[in-house]
Amino acid sequence: MTSKSFLGELEQIALMAVRRLGRNAYGAAIRDEIEGWTGRSLSVSAVYVTLMRLEKKGHVRSWLADPTPVRGGKAKRYFEILPTGVEALQRARATMDRIWADLDTGTEAEVQ
Amino acid sequence: MTSKSFLGELEQIALMAVRRLGRNAYGAAIRDEIEGWTGRSLSVSAVYVTLMRLEKKGHVRSWLADPTPVRGGKAKRYFEILPTGVEALQRARATMDRIWADLDTGTEAEVQ
């Protein structure tokens, strides 16, 4: 599609994790959140690439914080979901809800 | 991936359409169902490729019916969702429901 407004699966879940984590949304935390939610194991880089792509599309923004004085205290990159991202998420949810509602009424074969 | 049990987005929706359409699930009908549900326009071939891949994974089966005596009455290929497909669908739904429920309780920032 020339201009797609739908989210991929990981895109959607990553967006949800960023939203859920609020001011604590950085790579490893996001990864852990997703693993906890879905049971699927995931590398941090997968999260990164996904989020960077989402940033290009305007669904999130990110910034580099200062290095922290703890072991391995490299600067963390934090992510924040933007209004467009929230909307995309809500659209996806609404669509799925509608479909499931439709499905719950039974198959067409049963209906006719 | 070595062994993925998650469904892509279109895979999921196509599976739902097959289920919804019951004994009437063939290419064009599935495409129309998806377009109606999501508002996204889609070529039939996209549906096909997706469903064929799903068939390889054991989520659906398909068969070619007899040609019908109507204009353009080429043999239709019908699809049917298999138990594995139903399960995958239910897993996907359950996961999303859990995540949404979690999100609805507020962000971590708000919580703490």
Add this chain to the structure above:
DNA sequence: CTATAATATTTACTTTGTAAATTTAACTGT
């Protein structure tokens, strides 16, 4: 029998998902 319709199928390409390898910046222990 040529045009038109409805469908399936193949092919090729784009976007999304994913891990492995690499780099950076701090602490810890000696």
Add this chain to the structure above:
DNA sequence: ACAGTTAAATTTACAAAGTAAATATTATAG
């Protein structure tokens, strides 16, 4: 002080999923 260890980001390369265009097949309609 400096070698090792830890936590993180970033790059790179490739696999899987999404998608349309082109092609083929089978039938009716003029």
